[in-house]
Every structure is written in C-alpha cells, then in structure tokens.
Amino acid sequence: MRVGVLTGGRDCPGLNAVVRAVVRKGVQEYGYEFVGFVDGWRGPLEGDTVPLDIPAVRGTLPQGGTILGTSRTHPLDEEDGVRRIRDNLDKLRVDALITIGGRDTLGTAARLADEHGLPCVAVPKTIDNDLSGTDRTLGFDTAVNVATGAIDRLHTTAESHKRVLVVEVMGGDAGWIAVHSGLAGGANVVLIPEQPFDIDQVCAWVTSRFRASYSPIVVVGDGARPRGGAPVLTHVPSAASGRVRLSGVGEWLAGQIEQRTGKEARTTVLGHLQRGGSPSPFDRWLATRFGLHAVDAVRDGDFGKMVALRGTDIVRVPIAEATARIKTVDPALYEEIGVFFG
Template sequence: MRIGILTGGGDCPGLNAVIRAVVRKGVTGHGDEVVGFRDGWRGVMDGDSVPLELASVRGILPRGGTVLGTSRTNPYAVDGGPERVLASLERLGIEALIPIGGEDTLGVATRLGEAGVRVVGVPKTIDNDLDATDYTFGFDTAVGVAMEAIDRLHTTGDSHHRTLVVEVMGRHAGWIALHAGMAGGASVVLVPEHPFDVDAVVEHCRHRFASGFSPIVVVSEGAKPANGDLVLSTGAKDAFGHVRLGGIGPALAALIEERTGREARAVVLGHIQRGGTPSPFDRVLATRFGLAAVAAVHDGATGIMVALRGTDIVRVRLSEATAQLKLVPPERYAEAEVFFG
C-alpha cells in the first residue's frame, strides 16, 4: 500500500516515534510505501511530500519535535482547500492517510473520511485533554519537565523563604498542573476547571510558611479566579483598574507577595515543556500508536483513530473522539487537595 502521513498542530514529544513506527511497520512488515507530507495539512494541499524509507527514520526515536514539520493550516478554511487535498492524494497515489494531531487536525481527518478518504488518525495533545484515550503521548514528558522544575524550585524557595509560582501549560484542562503538582509536592494546584478562591490560595501559602517551608503554587495558564480578576490593593493597574502582569503566573505571584508580606516569584515554563526527548512512557505509547495505525489501515479501517485504554491500544470513531474535551473531574481535583497548604 501507499500510505501518507503528516503531523499537525503544536509539536509534541513522541511525534517522531509515531512516524518511525509507521515506517518500520509499513515497510518491513507489509512492504508498504510511506510518504511524509511536510508541515501538516499545508503539505498535503501543496503536494509537498518526501518518501519515507527505513533510512529516513533511523535515529529519530529519541528526538523531540517532528521531522516532517508542522503547521496549523486547515484546508477547510482555505478556498478550494479540500479539493486540493483530494487532488494531491490522487496524484501521489495515496491509498490511506495517517494524520497525527489534535482536535483541529483530526477534525479535518474526520471530514476527509466522510468524503471517502481512508483515514486512521493518531491523537496528539500535550494537554492530555482528549476524552477518547486514557493518555496522549507528550503529556508524560511535559509533566516531567514541570516536575523537575518544581523539584528545583523547592530548594530555592525554602532558602529565601519566598513563594514560587509555576505556570504550566493547560488552557482548558489542568492535567499537566494536576500531575506535575502532585508529583512535585506543590502546596497549591490551580486548574482551569476549578476557578480558584484567592483567599484560600493565600491561606495555603501562609500555612505552608508556618510549617517552616516555602509554598510552591502550580497554576495552569488557563486557570482563573472564582470572583473576578486578580486585584492588587496597591501598585500599577491597567486602565480598567485590573492588574495585568503577563500571564496568570506573574499576576498571582504579585498578589501572593502583597497578601503574605513575603517575596513571591513566578516562573513561566513555556515552550520547554513541549520540546526535547520524549519520556519512556511517551516513546512506548507513541510507538504503539504508530504500529496500531498501520495495522488498522491494513485491516481496512477508516474514520477511526487509535487510543489507549488501560494497557490496550483500541480503535474509536474519529467523530466521537474529538467530540469533547477531557477535563479534570471534581473527584480528581479533590483527591489532590489533601496536599494543599
């Protein structure tokens, strides 16, 4: 068979592991030809492709990012986009397509599947917020980067008797904050799903100081206070009387400093959470996703994506898979609260 593969959306540790697995399994196991499209759907629209042979994927397993490049191009948002995709697949003789990506990328895949293209998706979201799979690759690596940062910040916080606020990824779902905070021994974890009470946060910090240690506050970039905005009683405010100091992390640090009377500092981890070599968990998961995608293609499956359930790789309908976000449920958040303060 002739199989196309592409990576779309934000990059994520493990993408290369999927690509390698698809090529190894396709070429060695089935005698397939594998074609890589550059920069996600952009490359499919433009017919910008490269043949992927065994030699093309040697040594890429431990490397972060994607050797194929990525973009956020959506053919359905481009005039004549879908037609160009179909023409391109036709011209290159692609019999099946394996798109690796998140909601947007797989949304395109869903529609192409409905249009008759044989598609088997591989889910990718570093935020782990896809309902149809227990975990997505990249998440464990991101949690690891954040946890190591927290490990480091404990000692500097304790030495200076100051609060440290760590802002991690997670616009809509707080999985990275929850897991990194639990793994790192954070004093407070704030996630988008549970608007936080500023007074309670300050109280946890005070309590931690009282125990002789310094608080670490882990906050998702998308976390929000329960009642309005963060407001400092003193200091610079914007035209609306609100303090806007970059993201939630720095804003929260400023507020905690004011309210506890002790120094607070913020660290915004940013892009280091998504780059670099994948963790063992992510390398194995990504590899198994790649293998399962090729198996699905050869089984004649289409309109599905591979997913993790327990220790098994299963197939789920693409249409259902991307239907809703997986948020941190109240009971998981409550479970973590015993460690606050």
C-alpha cells in the same frame, strides 16, 4: 499501497517515534510505500512532500520535534481545500493518510473522513492530554516529567530565600499537567482551569505554609482563572491565527500573593520547555505502539478511526467521537489532592 503521513498542530515529544513505527511495520510486514507530508495539513493542501522510508526514520526514536515539520494550517477554512487535498492525494497516488495531531488536526481528519470520504487514520498527540477517547495522549508523560523536575528544583530555592514560587504550566482548558506534576512535585497549591480559584483562599494556604516554617510552591495551569474572572492573558488573538495564546496567570498570581501576604513571590513559566526535547520512555513506548496499530488500521481499511490507549490495550475509536469534547480533570480527582494544599 502508498500511505501518506503528517504531523499537525503544536509539536510534542514522540512524534518521530510514531512515524518510525508506522514506516518500519508498513514497509517490513506489508510492503507499503510511504510519503511524508510537510508541515501538517499544508503538505496535502499544497502537495508538498518528502521521501519517507526506513533510512529516513532510522535513529529518530529518541528525537524530539518532528522530522516532517508542523503547522496550524486549517484546510477546511480554504474555499477549495477539500478539492485540493483530494487532487494532490490522487496525483501522488496516496491511498490512505495517517494523521498525527491534537484536537484541531484530528478534528479536520474526522470531517475529511466522515463528510468527504477521505481514507484517514488518526494518532492522538498533545501534551495537554485533553482528547476524549484515550486514557493518555502522546507527549503528556514527557511534559509532566519536565514540570515535576522543575518543581523539585524550585523547592530548594524557595526554602533558601523564604519566598513563594509560582510555577505556570501548560494545559489550556485542561489541568492534567498541573494536577499530575503538582502532586508528584509536592506542590502546596495546585490551580486548574476546571476549578476557578478564590485568591483569598490561595493566600490563606500560602500563609499557613509559612507558619509551618516552609516556603510554598504554587502550581497553576495557564488556563486557570480567578473565581468570577476571565483568564489572565499576555497574548491576544493574532490576526493570522485568531487563536488566543494563554500565559500570564502565573505572574498575575505572584503579584496578588505578594501584595496580599507581604511575602516575596516569584514566577517561573515553563512554557515550551514542556513540549521540547527527547520523549520519556513511556512516550517512546506509547508512540511506537500507536504507530504499529495505526498502520494495522490502514491495512484493515478501518478509516475514520483513531488509535487509543485504554488501560494497557490499544483500541480504535471513531475520530469524531474522540474529538467531540475536551477531556477535563474530574472534580473528584482534584478534591482528592486537596489534602496537600496549605
């Protein structure tokens, strides 16, 4: 059997560890051949490949990014996209395709599998942790570690200068990174997209913190918005992608806090620091297990499925089910951490 592998969407730590595990087990235990498709869905769309064997993946376990490259190509937007992919898979003698990605990449895999019969197996990756069907997505743990480390460092400068520090983290429409890093880093306010915030309440928490002779840290997800308002954006949809890039709420929030409380406020936008660099030990463990189970699904002919973490077990769920909705922060969980606000 010859198996294709691709990584699509935005990069995240642990992608290479998945590819490594897929190739190692597939070659050593099943005698499979592998081909790497370059730059996400662009690879099968254009037939662009690189050799993928055990020497190619050696030493990649701790390596960030993706040795296969990635892109946000959407083959279903192409008039003849499905035909081109099918023709290229046939030409390259590829019998199955392992797709590693987030909601967009796996949403495409679900449609190709369910509507067009292409033999796809999926692996969930996104630092946002917003894929339903799995307890954790690849890359999330590393992003939380990076954000928590930054918050730890910012506490000392906040206290030294008696100022408010606002930390903007990624997450899109889900506040998982904000909740986890904010709680772990001892933030005094955590704001998430799922719960529109009252700016007067935020300023009251900030003022309360100063009364206790401490300088507050405010963690805000980049998709958070004030009550009754729209997301604060510094990037509008581009003509090329049509996608909105969220960023700007941290700077806006710092300005509002300074104006309303009279306290100096500064913003740190962590941005791509959260998705770059070497994966955490947990993400290496998770990526490796995902890869091992993904190649098992190929062996079993169990296509149209995504490997997922449930507790400590790796299970298989329909890709379409896992991408049908965004997994957001439970209001009860957010309420639980509210005792630390202010």
